[in-house]
Every structure is written in structure tokens, then in C-alpha cells.
Amino acid sequence: METKTKVWLAEDGKPIIGAGKVKLLKAIDEERSLRKACEKMDISYKHAWNVLNKISERLGKDVVTTVRGGKSQGTFLTDEGRKLISEYEMSRKFINDTMEDEGSWENIGLAISARNKIPATVIGVESEGLVSKIRLEIDPSALTSIITSEAVERLNIKEGDKVFAIIKSTEVLIGKEMNKD
Structure with missing residues (x-):
């Protein structure tokens, strides 16, 4: 038997981002296109926009920006979007390390x-x-x-x-x- 955990970041008790949303942001960053990121993740474009809007709304800042026309067109992560991924990954690593660290288990009274x-x-x-x-x-x-x-x-x-x-x-x-x- 093993212990499993789920991690998400929240603001005022409302979830902002978890593993799936981080995966979407990373796909956007890699593809530099929301449409290509949606294809890669097999999700609808509309669903992805709804997810991004909800993240931005709860965070109070945009996590992506869109450039239309020309060679530099596409959807790109903002600094806030990158920061959100980083915060999530640090939290996830801390939880994973804690779960694997036998010393942490001892700290809560487990041998x-x-x-x-x-x-x-x-x-x-x-x-x-x-x-x-x-x-x-x-x-x-x-x-x-x-x-x-x-x-x-x-x-x-x-x-x-x-x-x-x-x-x-x-x-x-x-x-x-x-x-x-």
C-alpha cells in the first residue's frame, strides 16, 4: 500500500491551478499556440479558454497573452503564468519530498x-x-x-x-x- 497526494494552489479557498491546468500552460508554452496545445492535450479550444479565463479571474492577472497576425502571432505565457507553474512545481516537489522523507514521517509521530x-x-x-x-x-x-x-x-x-x-x-x-x- 502507498500514500498518494494531490496538489493544487488556491486563493481564498478557491482552486486556481492543479496538475491538469499546469499541463495546459506548459503545452501552450511549448506550442506557442492555444489551438496546438488543445490538439496535443485532446481538449476543446472553448474549454481551454474557459480554464484560462477562470485562472486569470481568480488570480486577478492574465496567465497568457495572444498576439494576432504576422510571424510573431500565437498564445504565450505571461510572467504570471510562468510564476504560477513554478509555484505549483515547487509545492508539488515539497509534498513529494515530504512523503518520501522518512524523517518527516517521524516528525508527525510515525516510526x-x-x-x-x-x-x-x-x-x-x-x-x-x-x-x-x-x-x-x-x-x-x-x-x-x-x-x-x-x-x-x-x-x-x-x-x-x-x-x-x-x-x-x-x-x-x-x-x-x-x-x-
């Missing part, structure tokens, strides 16, 4: 299967964009783990912290006991 949980001290933190490199001292040697910068921020990892190196067959995770005030 993890990883038995190789080794106490360590953080001796270095290098953040670069979405990923961070964490150097751990595990007496008598050191170990490096590459994790998301978001995880570093969420766990408030800094030099000198006492953490756990959680060894999986394919990666080294980092866990930290959080103070419960």
Missing part, C-alpha cells in the same frame, strides 16, 4: 525504518540556491550530506548543532530534535 541514525555535530553549512551542503563530524571522522536549503531553514541547522545523520542506502539525511517549548 521510520532507517536504523542507521548516528549522532553528529554540524561543522559547516554551505547554502547555494535550492541545495545546501552540510558537513557533519562523526567522531573520529566527518561526513557530508547534500539536502535542500528549505530543509536547512526548516530545521534551523547551523554550525555546532547536535543532529543525527540518517543513513539510507541511497542518501544521507539529517534529523534534529526540535525544542518543544
Whole structure:
């Protein structure tokens, strides 16, 4: 048995975009034509326009723009449309990573299967964009783990912290006991 999730972005409780609408926006971006995007996705042109209008209405900004006539004609994503895709994909990745991260399950009171949980001290933190490199001292040697910068921020990892190196067959995770005030 496995856990499945669905992700969508909403404003004031009203859905703006989910996987299907993201797929439509990406098809428009690739094809540079709403008609071709509709053919590619096997949906009607009218349905696609209704979807785009509803997204724009709920967002309060246009997600596509249309240029008529000439060589540069077509339907194109606006910066807002690209931003929406990016926000959706980041949310989707975060949910997927959380679902796969045994440490996240432990945080909500579920046991993890990883038995190789080794106490360590953080001796270095290098953040670069979405990923961070964490150097751990595990007496008598050191170990490096590459994790998301978001995880570093969420766990408030800094030099000198006492953490756990959680060894999986394919990666080294980092866990930290959080103070419960």
C-alpha cells in the first residue's frame, strides 16, 4: 500500500491551478499556440479558454497573452503564468519530498525504518540556491550530506548543532530534535 497526494494552489479557498491546468500552460508554452496545445492535450479550444479565463479571474492577472497576425502571432505565457507553474512545481516537489522523507514521517509521530541514525555535530553549512551542503563530524571522522536549503531553514541547522545523520542506502539525511517549548 502507498500514500498518494494531490496538489493544487488556491486563493481564498478557491482552486486556481492543479496538475491538469499546469499541463495546459506548459503545452501552450511549448506550442506557442492555444489551438496546438488543445490538439496535443485532446481538449476543446472553448474549454481551454474557459480554464484560462477562470485562472486569470481568480488570480486577478492574465496567465497568457495572444498576439494576432504576422510571424510573431500565437498564445504565450505571461510572467504570471510562468510564476504560477513554478509555484505549483515547487509545492508539488515539497509534498513529494515530504512523503518520501522518512524523517518527516517521524516528525508527525510515525516510526521510520532507517536504523542507521548516528549522532553528529554540524561543522559547516554551505547554502547555494535550492541545495545546501552540510558537513557533519562523526567522531573520529566527518561526513557530508547534500539536502535542500528549505530543509536547512526548516530545521534551523547551523554550525555546532547536535543532529543525527540518517543513513539510507541511497542518501544521507539529517534529523534534529526540535525544542518543544
